[in-house]
Amino acid sequence: MSLDSGAARVDAAAYMKQWAARVEETLDHLVPEDGGEPSEMFRIMRYSLFAGGKRLRPILCVAGAEAVGGAPDLVLPAACALECIHTYSLIHDDLPAMDDDDFRRGNPTSHKVFGEAAAILGGDGLLTLAFELMTGERMADSAGPERTMEGVRTLAEAAGATGMVGGQLLDIRAGGKVSDPPELEEIHRRKTGAMIRASVYMGGLLGGGSPDEMSALARYGEKAGLAFQIVDDILDVEGDAELMGKSTGTDADQEKVTYPALHGLDASKEMARRVTEEAIGALAAFEGGAPALAALARFIVLRRF
């Protein structure tokens, strides 16, 4: 399947804008300023939740639900749970003991605003909140308890010791000294890929997908996650980091190993194109071609170069 095929076409930029707004509305509703006591917890969590993220994971979740014919707005609580976990991981990654970043997307990081202890607790609160959102009434009523429970398990596995958290530990332990492609790929697969894959998968799962559809979404998610990471590395080198919201050049400053550093820029771009094609290829399992997921992969990866 070529990158330009697919019956229906979706305007990815418009799709992302529309659903980012819906996700933010829902987050604002589910995690309100007066969400409970102590109120400072909600200020800390909201400070980072509403710091200008692109809502990529929630949008992939929504598109996953759509791909299986589910009602996309019914998975919004799960989409928000994904964003809570992504946000907590950024707060903890920025801590002095980790990457020690003072700014993210141009704003002071959580620990610069609230102090280190409160930032740790704010991250802990967001991680825990994700599982409250997953099991709130809205989610269970639409997806049913079996699928909701499997969704919780999918989310916990992707975010946990063998997924995102494990990847972050590998990254820290490698300390910029990753020397071979399999090691780099493993770090990224766990640190970033697992949550991207889970985002698409959970959308399909909670949207009522069949086992075959779920396998296709898992394949798409794996390839898309890898593609996004390669592009992220390329953008970091090329100085256009608008998409991922990071300051540019930071990876090189910190001597982190990236795809361009390991393979060169041209080969990295070629890899990004190839795995994107593989991601879109997995969507052949869907009758309509899952145009939103195809458009998202194309948009995020290919419009850049």
Next chain:
Amino acid sequence: MSLDSGAARVDAAAYMKQWAARVEETLDHLVPEDGGEPSEMFRIMRYSLFAGGKRLRPILCVAGAEAVGGAPDLVLPAACALECIHTYSLIHDDLPAMDDDDFRRGNPTSHKVFGEAAAILGGDGLLTLAFELMTGERMADSAGPERTMEGVRTLAEAAGATGMVGGQLLDIRAGGKVSDPPELEEIHRRKTGAMIRASVYMGGLLGGGSPDEMSALARYGEKAGLAFQIVDDILDVEGDAELMGKSTGTDADQEKVTYPALHGLDASKEMARRVTEEAIGALAAFEGGAPALAALARFIVLRRF
């Protein structure tokens, strides 16, 4: 109901020893050394999981299941999930940015052994693991998806922003300057009480309890949680901290406000006795009087003074 009534009697010390061993066996099985990659994650998590805790929360969960006539060993995965969350909270509390403790139960704290970044990630991993254990096959097969899902929600609420994490934030913000009893009680209710209450409640819920039984367990858990905290404060002053596994005198060193500091030692002991009586009173709703829960409350609170 007097503290000494109750048809059947349970030997609390033997009960705790028996079930602590079963909990440790199950933890060892569910979180094995070769649990996955990166293997260091499992070393970090197990270092703190097997550092000599009394397994109070898991045992209360088991006793809650027994109280409603459920099979106690079927709730063991949830009991282990409670212990994972308790353990993560200790790792994060000990961090330099929080209480800055170098030792816990005579062993170097996680960040002293693995470094601060790895300790943060180890805590994050344990918190996430709790939700994997809650939604693993063993749990769902025995309790069914509806009750399992409600168990996840109960756990997340107790551990989260308005529960344990929120209580820890209040404690840090108070910085030893708590001046009135309601404030002290609120901090403890969130920081310690919420998880104690959830432990008993989840046992009853996953063990198949009726709504009336669940309310009785919630009342018992609230009162028992408060009683345990008062006793913890008293033991800290009196120098016998074996039960809670803390080094003694630390609260006074750090100028934390405690029940004895606020009310005096005698009045604190009287309070502990009174709320324990209230906890046991709540068990009148059970035909057999829930002898294990009654014995646990008596044992933990009253044998001390």
